[in-house]
Amino acid sequence: MKILANRMDLGFKKHQDEYEEAAIRVLRSGWYILGKEMQSFEEEFAAYNSITSSKNKADSFCCTGITEQCDSTKVYCAGVASGLDALWIGIRMLGIGAGDEVIVQGNTYIASVMGITMNGATPVFVEPDENSQIDIDAIEKNITDKTKAVMVVHLYGQVTDMTRIVDICKRNGLYLIEDCAQAHGAMWKGQKVGTFGDVGCFSFYPTKNMGAFGDAGAVISHDPNFIEEVKTYRNYGSHKHYYNKVVGANSRLDEMQAALLKVRLKYMDEITDERRKLAQRYSERINNADIITPVEVDNSYAVWHQYVIRCKSRDKLIEYLNEKNIGSIIHYPVPPHLQEAYAYLGHKEGEYPITEEYAKEVLSIPMYNGMSEEEQDYVIDALNGFKCD
Numbered sequence: 001m002k003i004l005a006n007r008m009d010l011g012f013k014k015h016q017d018e019y020e021e022a023a024i025r026v027l028r029s030g031w032y033i034l035g036k037e038m039q040s041f042e043e044e045f046a047a048y049n050s051i052t053s054s055k056n057k058a059d060s061f062c063c064t065g066i067t068e069q070c071d072s073t074k075v076y077c078a079g080v081a082s083g084l085d086a087l088w089i090g091i092r093m094l095g096i097g098a099g100d101e102v103i104v105q106g107n108t109y110i111a112s113v114m115g116i117t118m119n120g121a122t123p124v125f126v127e128p129d130e131n132s133q134i135d136i137d138a139i140e141k142n143i144t145d146k147t148k149a150v151m152v153v154h155l156y157g158q159v160t161d162m163t164r165i166v167d168i169c170k171r172n173g174l175y176l177i178e179d180c181a182q183a184h185g186a187m188w189k190g191q192k193v194g195t196f197g198d199v200g201c202f203s204f205y206p207t208k209n210m211g212a213f214g215d216a217g218a219v220i221s222h223d224p225n226f227i228e229e230v231k232t233y234r235n236y237g238s239h240k241h242y243y244n245k246v247v248g249a250n251s252r253l254d255e256m257q258a259a260l261l262k263v264r265l266k267y268m269d270e271i272t273d274e275r276r277k278l279a280q281r282y283s284e285r286i287n288n289a290d291i292i293t294p295v296e297v298d299n300s301y302a303v304w305h306q307y308v309i310r311c312k313s314r315d316k317l318i319e320y321l322n323e324k325n326i327g328s329i330i331h332y333p334v335p336p337h338l339q340e341a342y343a344y345l346g347h348k349e350g351e352y353p354i355t356e357e358y359a360k361e362v363l364s365i366p367m368y369n370g371m372s373e374e375e376q377d378y379v380i381d382a383l384n385g386f387k388c389d
Helices: 009-014 016-029 036-049 054-059 083-093 110-117 136-141 162-172 224-234 255-266 268-285 314-323 340-345 353-361 373-384
Strands: 076-080 101-105 122-126 147-153 175-179 199-203 217-221 238-240 307-310 362-365
Touching (some): 016 036, 036 076, 036 217, 036 255, 076 083, 076 224, 083 110, 083 175, 083 199, 083 224, 110 147, 136 162, 147 162, 162 175, 255 268, 268 373, 314 362
Parallel strands (some): 101 122, 101 147, 175 199
Antiparallel strands (some): 076 217, 199 217, 307 362
């Protein structure tokens, strides 16, 4: 048996007729940029993230810095060309730039950090906790008079204690940025991630739980004026055809991706439920003292973009799995502070020992919608049979 680390074709095949109908609809429309498909997707994705139940409305969090008063139950959305664009444009619209610092966890994907540095700001790295999320205790210890924001990355589709993080940001007058690239639909105390702070940034890269069929992304916020600024900026800084308010960017979610994402969005609850069942099965059945499995913390609702284990003999484990035709991926082998691209920041090996330890131990095992019990059992049996010695 051969098990791939990830499969995207199964999701397409399950709803193939709907995807093809959406694609043909766009092709026949004769309108491919800034049209009805994007507008309706923005409305639907905003509604998906808005708070609807009366209980959650009472307990919901509001934005921390953009406006003094905002409706914390209402969400607005701007589609952009990629998850990276969502990050750097969202951060730019907050007015964060040269001389400013943004606190971010050290074990994230480099795009999170690029969203900061592309605006001239400085990333201040902190260690992850035992569940690969940002170490909340380390946030406050790293706040300086230059700190303008905290970026929380909901890595692997997990969620940390957003109640504490919102409190820290409010007490210190900091913006809260949420990188939700891997966490579509994930929740803390029933509230979806991306809605706790000032800006939520999403990627719809094809491998994501809510994947498009190319690059795509979105910015969400409780503040409609902020989203209007994003929409202007993404379109060359133009709020009206050939009238430009600012020097902007070309970062528009195209009609084809928007139409295909609307199909995917319809099935997000079903997609998430399936992944949660796969993750639960892994957690219940992987029984090997040499392998650390991830944990869903209390009050959180993980969407399991990846199922990431840790193993001291990670490289040996990869070889072992390869021999059994089981694919795996390292997310991520080199942390941002040690990447050549960020040598100018002056960080040295050993500066963030937990981050660096995780980079040597983490391994994402097969996790995809449409994975059969037989395939998963094969992976589980292989992991349980692995020996470090």
